[in-house]
């Protein structure tokens with residue numbers, strides 16, 4: 429176990445068991461026991477946990493979201509909460525914390541995952557993981573088939589360390605470097621650094637963005653025909669709901 433993990437486990441103790449919640453930890457019969465994190469190659473600070481929520485946990489989270497009265501009509505596509513989050517969101521945030529502390533990394537090479545700086549990469553720097561609360565802003569987005577979100581970097585009013593959980597429908601999220609870091613010259617659209625990097629998000633998956641992934645890369649979801657391609661196939665679209673958790677910057 430690496431030093432950071434050992435330190436975090438000492439600070440946080442062992443994984444907390446379910447406290448009257450379906451979302452906290454996998455239940456009996458669930459196949460998932462330990463969260464597995466994949467670094468997204470080429471995007472420092474972007475990690476994917478594919479099986480973060482079991483099907484049962486997804487159903488429970490979706491029920492909690494819908495129970496808020498959100499998304500009862502197809503025209504309603506966004507809801508936000510600031511400050512004290514609903515209990516289900518606090519539990520979700522605790523589960524993210526557990527998944528970071530107790531999860532395992534995988535890498536194609538089976539070597540230690542290293543960041544661009546040559547340091548062993550961590551899913552979320554401990555300075556972010558230890559802040560209290562970990563998240564205090566929640567945004568839930570509902571996308572009907574064909575709907576997505578334009579390329580953007582999340583607003584600077586939010587701190588580093590952003591989590592996105594996907595529900596209901598798979599999608600491809602594309603990442604592209606912000607222009608200032610691409611050293612753009614005219615006609616450089618085909619330059620490797622301008623390439624959009626696709627990341628496949630399945631229901632129940634979680635991505636964490638920090639550092640370069642949060643500040644130096646834009647993310648977008650284009651669900652127009654022809655853009656949701658994965659392994660040569662166009663994805664079938666249904667409604668997709670996402671939960672984004674962030675922490676507001678403190679104002680002095």
Ligand SMILES: O=C(O)CCC(=O)C(=O)O
Nearest residue numbers: 567569577582592670672
């Ligand atoms: O829906 C998503 O997966 C992304 C949402 C997002 O990027 C945002 O709300 O800033």
Ligand SMILES: [Fe+2]
Nearest residue numbers: 580581582647
């Ligand atoms: Fe975003």
